[in-house]
Amino acid sequence: MTTDELIEPDTAAPAKSARRGSLRPLLLRLHFYLGVFVGPFLFVAALSGLLYIFTPQLERAIYAHELTVPVGQARQPLQAQVEAAQRALPDATFVRVRPGEAEDASTQVIFSRSDLAASHWLTAYVDPYTSEVRGTLETYGSSQAGPVRTWIDELHRGLHLGDFGRLYSELAASWLWVVVLGGLILWWGRRRPAKGKGRRKLLSWHATTGTWVAIVLLFLSATGLTWSQYAGETVDDVRAALSWETPTLPASVPDHGGHGEHHGGGGQVTGANVDQVLNIARGSGLDGPVEVAVPSGPGKAYVVKQIQSAWPTKQDSVAIDPGTGEVLAKLRFDDYPLGAKLTRWGIDAHMGMLFGLANQLVLAAVCVSLLAMIIWGYRMWWHRRPTKGFGRPFPRGAWRSVPKPVLIGLIVVTAALAWYLPVLGVSLAGFLVIDWIVGRVRARS
Known part of the structure; x- marks a missing residue:
């Protein structure tokens, strides 16, 4: 399959004419269908994500009186x-x-x-x-x-449609990595450079931009799945199996046998006094921005935790007895399992908080790049039209050009992915049904 075959209008010739033993025809057809059907979901996710990136600055402007x-x-x-x-x-x-x-x-x-x-x-x-x-x-x-950031966040996650709306973002995250990897294989496996005008130029822009932002897009896909409704459960199960869950701080108060006062690290606590509790936490090494949570009921402790998400991450926490001022337990971020640290850093980087303004600018550039690539992709589809309307898909039967052992391996891997990423599996089945129906209609006509 040469670059010319990527550029010239599809003649609907059977895929058996393609070079045997090649994955390229199958990847072309898959990449085409994903661009057509998943592209709109990726476009909405990129656009709403672009709006979200700078919401901290937006909120500081809108709610300046409160903040x-x-x-x-x-x-x-x-x-x-x-x-x-x-x-x-x-x-x-x-x-x-x-x-x-x-x-x-x-x-x-x-x-x-x-x-x-x-x-x-x-x-x-x-x-x-x-x-x-x-x-x-x-x-x-x-x-x-605040309200503005919450509204944009809910738009990005679920289009304000509740759990049903969250399927859109999970669909986008489930297929984004497939689109990126497939595009990279197609571009770097081409026979000669796609230079020139018209569709060739669009193809060059589309592929070159995708290559530059591929790593960040793969990262956004992976971290987006951790928040998803169904694939997120799989991620949680994997983290639990590997003991990579985020540890929690025990916040129960032991029975002191009637002793009600104790001089703690930062001062004496004789009741629910947040100043004394904060001083004790500071004396225990919790510097920077912190949050003091009051006991949730009898027998519970104060919990003071650091809330700095920017690098270097500060997420240490301590539990403090409200009656004695004793530090009951301390949980250091340095002691988190590697998986829990990666999850924390991934979430913060996905939200644009880990590296401050630099993080925001990189994410903004990637979102704009993804929007541009989707537009260029649809434009290339338009260029592939024979005479009018939109372009035809790449030839049917592309799977026949794949060697049988490779094809069997692909089927097994796809089945496993469909099991662990159910939205990907259901949507893939939908693509196959649509493709079959289109093929039957064309065969009859």
Whole structure:
């Protein structure tokens, strides 16, 4: 199969005319169908991902009144800030607090309420110098995403269609790596350079751009699958089998036999005082931005954890007895299993947080490149049309050119992938059915 066969309109000749013993005809047909049918899903994922990348800056602009404060002389006790927030939200339950790290940052006091969806919170933004509540917002997830970022995030993950909508993003992530690897094999296995004008030029742009961004696209596909609805369960099972799960900190308080006070590492705790707990955590080495979670019930401890996702990652945490101030347990990020570390870094890099602005710019460039490649791909399809309408697919029966041992191996690997990536398997079956129906209709006509 030469480059000319990639460029000239399809004559619908049977694939048996192709060179025997070659995977190229099969890859051409697969790449074509994926471009036509999966391309729109990849386009939406890339476009919504591009919108999400710079939402931290967007939120800082939109919610500047809540997130930033005039710099004052002296900070109020953290407990006083929490109490001010509790007065502003008397119908909500205080669960944790994030002291502002920068001088002009507000303190985030986070509440739960029965009418909120899962992983959604009410956050009060408090001026640390005056204890004034500057506003409240509904936030989402561990990243405390505000309403704008939450809306774009839900658009990217599921088009605001719930679990059904999440199938779109899983479909895109399931096939993206196949599209990328197939495209690389086709481009680097070509017979001669595809130079020239028209479709040849589009093909060169499409393939060269894909080669430059291939590694990042493969990374986005892999990390996207970890969040997916069905393939994500497979990823969780693999991590559990390899003991790569993210460890958790025990937060139960032992029975002290009536002893109620103890001098801990940073101060004395005689009750639920977040200032004392924060001082103890600082004395235990938890620097940088942290979050203090209050005990969830009797017999439970305070949990203080670092929340810095940028490199270097700081995710250490400690459990502190609310009655004695004793540090009950400490969990260091350095002690995480390798798989748990890779998962943490992968998630943060996928969201554009791990390497700051550089991370965002790389992701933005890749998203724009993917959008351009999809547009060029459809344009090439248009160029393949015989006289009018869209171009025909590459010849049917391409599987006949594959050596039988290789074909059997492909079938086995495909079946395994379909089992562990069910959305890929179901959609592949759908492609085959559509292809069969199209073939029958053309044969009759």
